Amino acid sequence: MQRHEQEARDEHYRSLLKFHKEVWGWLIKRGLVDPANDEWRGFKEIIEEHKDEIEAATRRASKALDPVVKPLEWHAGRHGGVDYADTIIGTYNAWNSTRKNAYFMAPGMGTGCWVEGGLAEAKAAAQTHFEARIHSALAKSEG
Structure with a gap:
């Protein structure tokens, strides 16, 4: 994988985690993210280690927004x-x-x-x- 592709993928993971409030709270409670300075410590490893829990939290958050969020045309x-x-x-x-x-x-x-x-x-x-x-x-x- 080329460097710019990896950076894009990393940014994609960051956006998924950072903006899903439930997941963000999940990470803060476990001390995996420092909200004071937005410091990410090995977020890809965190995602892999807690993939099922994070995906479940993301699904719950997305389901709550389903009536509001429409697909882009x-x-x-x-x-x-x-x-x-x-x-x-x-x-x-x-x-x-x-x-x-x-x-x-x-x-x-x-x-x-x-x-x-x-x-x-x-x-x-x-x-x-x-x-x-x-x-x-x-x-x-x-x-």
Whole structure:
């Protein structure tokens, strides 16, 4: 796996954990994350070690948001010989790369987030990012 792919995957894991309030609380209670300075100590190892519990907490959080979070709507296109998709409101973009991977762009992102796979994987990662932003906004609003 190339370095930028690993960084993108790491960022993806961070966003999944950081913005799912229930999972975040689970990690803090166990001393695995220091919320004072947002320090992550071996988060990939933590995920692997506690995968089932974290996935269950994530499913519960996602289920609670199912009535609120709608799937992003995509329009397909092709530019410069590369497949891409834009969301219906233009906030997310997903691109297939000629390097046998793909990336997506989200509002406020200066650069794309690389993912393994093709356009379908990039769109799925964009959906996850979208849901994480909603979780984050809800967590902040609850104080």
